[in-house]
Amino acid sequence: MSTVTTTTEHELQENRRQVSIDEHDSASTIPLEPTEASPGHSLPRADGGKEAWRVLIVAFVFEALLWGFPLSFGVFQQYYSQLPEFQDSAFISVIGTVASGLSYLAAPVMISVVRRFARYRKLMIWVGLSIRAICILSLLASSFATTLGGLVATQGVLYGLGFITFYYPILSILNEYWIARRGLAYGIMCSASGLAGTVFPFAIETSLRRYGYPTTLRAIAVGLCILTGPLIPFLRPRVPVSAATAPSRTDWSFLHDPTFWLYSTSNLAMGLGYFFPSLYIPSYATANGMTPLRGALLLTLMSIAQVLGQLTFGYLSDQPRIPLPFLAGSSMLISSLAVYTAWGLAHTFPVLAAFALIFGFFGAGYTALWGRMGMAVSSEPSAAFAAFGLLNVGKGIGNLAAGPLSGALLGKGVEAGGYGVGRFGTVVLFSGTCLAVSAAVLPLGFVRRLRSR
Incomplete structure (x- = not known):
């Protein structure tokens, strides 16, 4: 899912203390302890x-x-x-x-x-x-x-x-x-x-x-x-x-921060390639002679892995010693390799099931990092949430483009035993390449961080 967080001034006043972590690491301002209600209100x-x-x-x-x-x-x-x-x-x-x-x-x-x-x-x-x-x-x-x-x-x-x-x-x-x-x-x-x-x-x-x-x-x-x-x-x-x-007025100065554009580029590339597996895995299974029920089962396996992946990557992003670019990059790199191999070369249900689990876990794990990406580019709450919203736009563009792109990339006939069973071959390659690009731009975050020290 795509989740969005909003904050009011009253809510910010309820937090007695905050912990600030390096703005280019995995977290920013985290409220720890809410205060009691003000005397005029019984909340x-x-x-x-x-x-x-x-x-x-x-x-x-x-x-x-x-x-x-x-x-x-x-x-x-x-x-x-x-x-x-x-x-x-x-x-x-x-x-x-x-x-x-x-x-x-x-x-x-x-x-x-x-x-x-x-x-x-x-x-x-x-x-x-x-x-x-x-x-x-x-x-x-x-x-x-x-x-x-x-x-x-x-x-x-x-x-x-x-x-x-x-x-x-x-x-x-x-x-x-x-x-x-x-x-x-x-x-x-x-x-x-x-x-x-x-x-x-x-x-x-x-x-x-x-x-x-x-x-x-x-x-x-x-x-x-x-x-x-x-x-x-x-x-x-x-x-x-x-x-x-x-x-209060949103501070848009984060738009001048290269880190924001680094994450935005990675996110846009991810959005362009992320949706193809869930869109086509039931049809891909049918093209390999499997029943529609097995196609539905593959989506179910992907959903189960998605829950685990989002919880895991969300938890890891709270750990200040784990760099955020490393988490996001590893998520996309493993997803890309899974698409190229476990999906493109799959012709049996067990292999497709393994792909659904791997892609569901690592691919969905990336989306759990959006909140931290917003916090990494600004410690000001309204700016962090604005950045978070703009990251959603990147994935939305990819999501909307996926439909027309897939229509142009799909082949006409099924080739038994071929890469991507022929018809889906170009879709698989495009999806894997987009995810690889998403992973490739993230190491630049490490380079920039080292140069700033």
Whole structure:
């Protein structure tokens, strides 16, 4: 998942002490201990307590449901490619990449909106209740679509717009309740999308096989409505409206820091190559004579590894003795090698399963480092979060480009025993090369750091 953090001035006042670590290492300013509520307010307990855990559980459910669907698009990709009305199109993947790409591209805008109108958070959540209907209506509309363009507009664009409008206010509420232990809270919440990825592919594949895509999309729409609607009242802001003051002006001087552009270049290259495996591994399995059920199982294995990878790399990034460029570079290097070999040369299920586990662990681990990348370029909170949002844009560009690029790179016929079974060979090479470039630029961070000493 892509996660975004927002901060209010009131929240910063709740932290008695902070620890600052070298701005070009793996961490920056970390709040450790929240203070008691001011005399004028009786705030619910932060970093624990009934209200904090309730909000975290609600955020976990929304994360699982709203992210689990687009992350399982590989199953739809394989299914749509078998339908007579869509099988001749090489751009089916655009549907899935648009839905998730919008969530990344909108991060800076939504961060600014949430910070600018922090005192209206509660209203934003309730407005989000109606906006949530866009996600549901988009899926209902998709079920009636009979052209690729119709599916892109509904299952892709409309779903993505509804998602971003509702998702970011939820994160802003979560941030009020989890301050010193926010890493724990985000680790729990982010694991929801990976856990959903262990269930959604099987459920979607079974429904598509038995009932077709119109019925499946309608069932998902109804399910989202039933499961999310009753949770809205539990998203109550912790900070009183009068206490959420306007944020200070963001310091954009980090845009002149070469370290920011180093991470941005690496992130953009990663975004261009990262999405192809999850998009095509079910179709790749089918091209090798495996059943659609095994393709769904591969996505499930990748999701399980993703949860473990994000937790591991997130934990390691908190360790000041481990340089951040080393973590990010090793993540991309191992992912690149796995794509070149374990994916491109795979023709059996065990090899593809090994690839899904390796790529899921190391590839997803990179995204867990974004927060630290933002902190590495600025110790000023609003600037760090702005940098974090811009890193999301890099991945969003790659995400949106993945659909059209894959359509241009896909071959026409399957070549049994060939590299990438022929049809996927160029896609595999492009994906691996992008990840290799992402890894290659990061050692420059070590060089710059040594020269500055």
